[in-house]
Amino acid sequence: MIDGVIALYIFMLAAFTGYEVISRVPVILHTPLMSGSNFVHGIVLVGAMVALGQADTTLLRVIGVVGVILAAGNAVGGYVVTERMLKMFVSAGRKKGPR
């Protein structure tokens, strides 16, 4: 469906996008952003689901189940910790200025 050269185009444009998105980030957001990008590659869940969905032997099912568990952990855990961290920035911003 996605043929070789088109895939290369997608790859190149996505790489530039990633570079641009992060290049103007203040240092204070580096950890949350690392965590956020960690969450984004949790999209591997979709691939793990497809791999398990088409598994047709016990071995492949076992590997597939392990893959989906790991991927779900990446996606859910990544989301939870990123949101927790970023929420603190918001509340800190609202309390702006000491007495």
Place this chain on the structure above:
Amino acid sequence: MMPSPPTIQTVTQLSYLVAAALFILGLKRMSSPVTAVSGVRWAGAGMVLATLVTFLAFTGASPLNVALVIGAIAIGGTVAWISGKRVAMTDMPQMIALYNGMGGGAAAAIAAVELFRGSEHGIVHLVIAAVGGFIGSVSFSGSLIAFAKLQGLITKSVRFGGQKFVNLAILLVTAGLGFLVVSGMDSGLPLAGLPAVSLFFAFSLLLGIAMTLPIGGADMPVVISLYNALTGLAVGFEGFVLDNAAMIIAGTVVGAAGTLLTQLMAKAMNRSLGNVLFSNFGESSSAGGAGVTGSQKAIEASDAGVMMAYSQKIIIVPGYGLAVAQAQHKVWELTQLLIDHGVKVRFAIHPVAGRMPGHMNVLLAEAGVPYDLISDLDEINAEFETADVALIIGANDVVNPDARANRASPIFGMPILNADKAKNVVVIKRGQGQGFSGIDNALFVLDQTRMLYGDAQAAVSQLIQAVKAAG
């Protein structure tokens, strides 16, 4: 992929496109403090959409497989949800390492399924699957070691002579096995390749372990960031194999962003990535041989408190010791007290203070410190000269003047906070020993430096009492 009606295909593909766009917009919004929370929610919406739509494409899959998928998501998701909600802010770096490793492992699992099946897509798909599987495996086992180190499960760095050559040998064996796997399958012998596939993954995992074990704890932020980028790349590669545009785009974006972030961090430590990975910096006890002479002079909290209460300007430099002691709330209490006394207080954050870039900012934000009080290295370094007191809380290497002056020091050349330029320096430190990196600190023996020994939380509490007593 299972053959499914063309309309479902179209819906699925368009949904993946929307999800990918949401990820990129989400990351974009996460890069500004004001929009950051909405950013992660946008990305989260993308994730939910992509996951739900993938179930639509399951029309041809066996009910057993669908049940397994749902069960596995429930298990992995629940465990991660609970652990993510419970983990203390101070332990964030190792949790990120852990979740990242899981992503790498998932990418490797996809590759394993493809390779065991013997792909019908031809040699290019096989090679990409194998490379992605290799990268994912290295990221998986390496991240687990990084997690174990930060969690204190592994306290020693394993080092021996010729380690680099052993690692190189493992890499070459892995590459050889990868070649066997791909060429064997391409010529139509998928089952004959089964032991080779297993060995290929075993050696990939071994390489991740062998690469990470010798790296000292002080370098872990860079390593975690690198593995984050690697996982992204592995996910992108497996996206090619599965013809999944959302995976290609999201994985590659993270791969590129993570690589840039890793470079920024290595640069902040004035070291190249190769240096981090292949030199033994970070923990070796002999690294402090730079020969710091002089003795540390202790101070009582009551005296330090009086000194601070009557200062004009104080700069606080937090480090990992603050995180370990969970002292961020006490520090903010002390800061408010000092501000009430008319003292100008600023926080100086070194880019690599703590265990991740921005680690200190996260902790201070948790305590409610407004970010206009917080400055980074470039903004504040000139101000130390006008500060009456530099209060160092559990930071060490990032204020070591040897980095500027002593060519023999292992950290020579690293940009540091010029705390030694302040009129007085008060260092809160647990004991007289060397810090995490095992390097002697010339700041601690300067004439204007006084050491306040103790756990950061206890010491800051004593300072609060002392400042209150000073009226």
